[in-house]
Amino acid sequence: MNQKLQQLLDSIQQSAHLSDDERDPLIKKIKEIDKEIEITAFKLDRTKKVKRTTAILLEETIEELEQKRKAVEVKNRELEMETALEKVRSVAMAMRKPDDLLNICKILFEQLHTLGFSECRNTMINIHHDDSDYLLNYDYAIVTGKTITNIPYSFHPVVARQMQVTRDVPDAFYDFSLTGEALKEFRELRKKNGEQDDPKLEITNALHYYFYSIGTGSIGISTYS
Secondary structure, eight states: OOHHHHHHHHHHHHOSSSOHHHHHHHHHHHHHHHHHHHHHHHHHHHHHHHHHHHHHHHHHHHHHHHHHHHHHHHHHHHHHHHHHHHHHHHHHHTOOSGGGHHHHHHHHHHHHHHTTOTTEEEEEEEEEETTTTEEEEEEEETTTEEEEEEEETTSOHHHHHHHHHHHHSTTOEEEEEEEHHHHHHHHHHHHHTTOOOOHHHHHOSEEEEEEEEOSSEEEEEEEOO
């Protein structure tokens, strides 16, 4: 029984001023009130438990939904990449002559931008010509369009290093960055080699290259960041 009600009940039961007819209804009422308090306390406790359980279930549901959302995002991204790859494959399968490599560079560039590579400068396929010590560079960029350029192996130390790495291992990966004086020197060498002007290249602070070996050459991209 509620402590205060118990005290009140004890006082009534011990009172010498109350007759049995007066005392009994009071005792009955006090017990009824105590019962109501017990029921209310029980309901309140049950409500708290339901709230706690609901909160836990809700938290678990939110976490599960978040995991599912992330899984859907990953799946969608995979589908986007597979779609992009399929478009590149389609162009590659339609290749009939060496200059068609330019079409592969173009579709590769377009699909990379579709996938979010907004800082991609160009896409390229380099074919090695060891008998003449140069590589034939098939290139596509928005500014310059499709271009084919002879680049001597001795053009720049990074080119020589790239040649060494991608020739020695058929599936090699090689990346490098140009900044500061190295980038300035690279710009000048491009001009001397007769390559088309690229206004953004003139103002960028860095240029990053990524190449994969394809055995007889390499396929790669360059980015501004």
